[in-house]
Amino acid sequence: MKYIYKSILVIFLAFTATACFNKKKGPNYQYFPDMYESPSYETYGEYEIFPDGQSALSPAENTIPRGWEVYEYANDRNGQKAAAENLKNPLPFTERNVNKGGQLYDVYCAICHGFGGDGNGPLAEREKFMGIPGFDDPNRDMSEGNIFHVMYYGLNNMGSYAHQTTTKERWQIVHYVQTLKDELNGEDKREFEKDTLLNRDNFDVEINPNHKTRMALKNQN
Ligand code: HEC
Numbered sequence: 143m144k145y146i147y148k149s150i151l152v153i154f155l156a157f158t159a160t161a162c163f164n165k166k167k168g169p170n171y172q173y174f175p176d177m178y179e180s181p182s183y184e185t186y187g188e189y190e191i192f193p194d195g196q197s198a199l200s201p202a203e204n205t206i207p208r209g210w211e212v213y214e215y216a217n218d219r220n221g222q223k224a225a226a227e228n229l230k231n232p233l234p235f236t237e238r239n240v241n242k243g244g245q246l247y248d249v250y251c252a253i254c255h256g257f258g259g260d261g262n263g264p265l266a267e268r269e270k271f272m273g274i275p276g277f278d279d280p281n282r283d284m285s286e287g288n289i290f291h292v293m294y295y296g297l298n299n300m301g302s303y304a305h306q307t308t309t310k311e312r313w314q315i316v317h318y319v320q321t322l323k324d325e326l327n328g329e330d331k332r333e334f335e336k337d338t339l340l341n342r343d344n345f346d347v348e349i350n351p352n353h354k355t356r357m358a359l360k361n362q363n
Pocket of ligand 1: 247250251252253254255265271272273274275281282283284288289292293297298299300301303315319
């Protein structure tokens with residue numbers, strides 16, 4: 143038995159010892175050479191072969207990233223009015239959506255508008271920002287389209303949230319802001335819609351090419 147072990151050891155050592163030697167002074171045989179000499183380019187590497195001299199290319203003109211869509215309303219009074227009239231929240235009023243909207247609201251909006259939406263957030267109390275409205279302000283348009291539009295572009299002292307939030311997240315916040323508005327106005331709680339697989343999946347179908355809105359705008363111009 144011992145003899146077998148010994149001979150296996152000797153054969154093994156002979157193999158490993160010879161494996162590194164090569165009579166021709168070139169590289170050894172590479173098993174899967176692609177693993178050593180990667181044909182791919184490094185993500186942010188500089189390479190002359192690319193138009194800008196680097197592998198990180200700019201997006202092709204007139205394209206948008208997957209999951210984004212073009213916002214069709216202009217950042218002016220007319221655009222805001224059109225958005226307020228035509229834009230509808232594509233998300234069902236489910237507990238999930240409203241709660242998610244609430245979490246996002248607390249992160250992004252409460253610092254100014256207050257956790258209850260009365261316009262007395264910490265920054266208002268410290269007088270860092272003036273003129274922050276409560277959501278029960280009767281002079282404010284609290285339609286879903288307007289809230290979305292204001293989040294998208296910002297409004298005077300209020301910044302844009304188009305980059306911190308996705309479209310879906312903004313619509314979730316819209317739902318929550320409207321519940322705050324109802325609460326402040328002492329209105330009855332709106333009943334939640336049932337969360338079903340269908341209305342969860344519906345979102346992308348409905349929001350993507352928002353055909354109806356696009357048509358409405360086209361007919362207006
Ligand atoms: C830096 C403070 C600040 C933050 C943060 C902020 N807002 Fe505002 N918001 C304002 C001010 C100031 C106005 C009033 C702008 C004006 O009319 O000049 C305003 C106005 C509004 C209005 C009324 C728009 C109208 O047409 O009159 C809505 C709705 C609103 N904000 C929602 C939000 C939401 C939702 C968020 C979070 C995504 C948010 N705000 C974050 C300061 C803020």
